[in-house]
Amino acid sequence: MGLSFLLINNLTFSWPQSLSPVISGLTVQFSRGWNAITGPNGGGKTTLLRLACGLLDPDSGSVSRPFSAETAPFSAGSGQAVSVYCPQNTDTMPEGWETAFGNFDSGIGKILALLEIGDDWFFRWETLSGGEKKRLQLAAALCMEPSLFALDEPTNHLDIHSRSRIIRALKEYQGIGLLVSHDRELMDTICGATLFLAPNEAKLYPGGATKALELRDADRRARETSWQKADAALKKERELVRRQSEEVSRTKGRLSLSRIAPDDSSARAKIKLAILTGKDAVAANAKSRANTRAAQAEEKLRNIGKPQYRTEGVSIQTETSQRDSILRLPSGELSAGDYRLTIPELVITPNSRIALAGNNGTGKTTLVSHIISLLPDNGRLYLPQEINPKDAERLIHTVEEMDNAKKAEILSGLYRLG
DSSP states (O other), X not given: OOBSSEEEEEEEEOOTTOSSOSEEXXXXXXXXXXXXXXXXXXXXXXXXXXXXXXXXXXXXXXXXXXXXXXXXXXXXXXXXXXXXXXOSOOOSOOTTHHHHHHOOOHHHHHHHHHTTOOTTGGGOGGGXXXXXXXXXXXXXXXXXXXXXXXXXXXXXXXXXXHHHHHHHHHHTOOSEEEEEOSOHHHHHXXXXXXXXXXXXXXXXEESSXXXXXXXXXXXXXXXXXXXXXXXXXXXXXXHHHHHHHXXXXXXXXXXXXXXXXXXXXXXXXXXXXXXXXXXXXHHHHHHHHHHHHHHXXXXXXXXXXXXXXXXXXXXXXXXXOOSSOSXXXXXXXXXXXXXXXXXXXEEXXXXXXXXXXXXXXXXXXXXXXXXXXXXXXXXXXXXXXSOOHHHHHHHHHHHHTSOHHHHHHHHHHHHHTO
């Protein structure tokens, strides 16, 4: 009999070159329905999805997946997948597309209709827009009917129409869903629980992202208050230790025979009597008790842990061009395969702020690529929608070759981006 939930127990995972685990001692149970996973970049969200689906092996701990065929990609005797991971990128044709187009039962037909998948999409993958590729990727995954569906940033770069179609399709899913996203509205709409995952922090909250983040903020405020009280208590105990240490020193001085004249028998007798009756140990015992209380207060403070608040946001320092215009693009047509895009005359000045809006597949990226091709490399910055594996590898190599100061600047900027 298989499980109806996903159980992750004391899970730890480290990348080979990392100095510390990206996930450490995580224990969490996900029930049927959609479960959001949110938190800062680098907190282990995508890594957790891949661990949940068995695409990575943990250093320690366990993952108990729904159904008994945990090590097989498909359950025995059916086309139903035990787990499916749907990545953020759409670089390649999605796995399982044969299932989506090779078995036109009513369930698969409903999914294709919900996502408005064109009959020829699988045959012209390279010419599809980013939003169309994402819808096709999701359709292929949903048609496999996975018991566990791990989904990474499904609404990035989507227009309103594609986004609404994807949300409608995801609402139909009946298994255990794990959703990594920064789209708060999406998480609020379909998720019944939210895991906040960050370095040294992991907690599952009820409800969508908005409710979860409100509960987390309340937790952090309560923790901050507890930490401040514990810190004040520790400072008080340390002050008592300091005073008791001074008292011990004074007592030792008062009860020292070396300061008494050899012929002052009366004073020497009183000191010996005080030592004999244990009066000399009163201050030492008080100091010992103060040390014990201080150690307990320090342990309590360490167990609470001070909440960390990260500084976020970056700015790009540039110089404004002194030219009247950066680019003058005459009206005309652009082509992308069989597609023709009619564009109006466009003038870009040094202070221009131009938004391109429209449905996926209408040529926005085609226009941007054309504009970029007309500009000199010096003085322009282009951030593509996605980075292909070859460019990512080249980028990592470039950073590795930089000196430590430049690396620190880049990593600081990455951290501030959340």
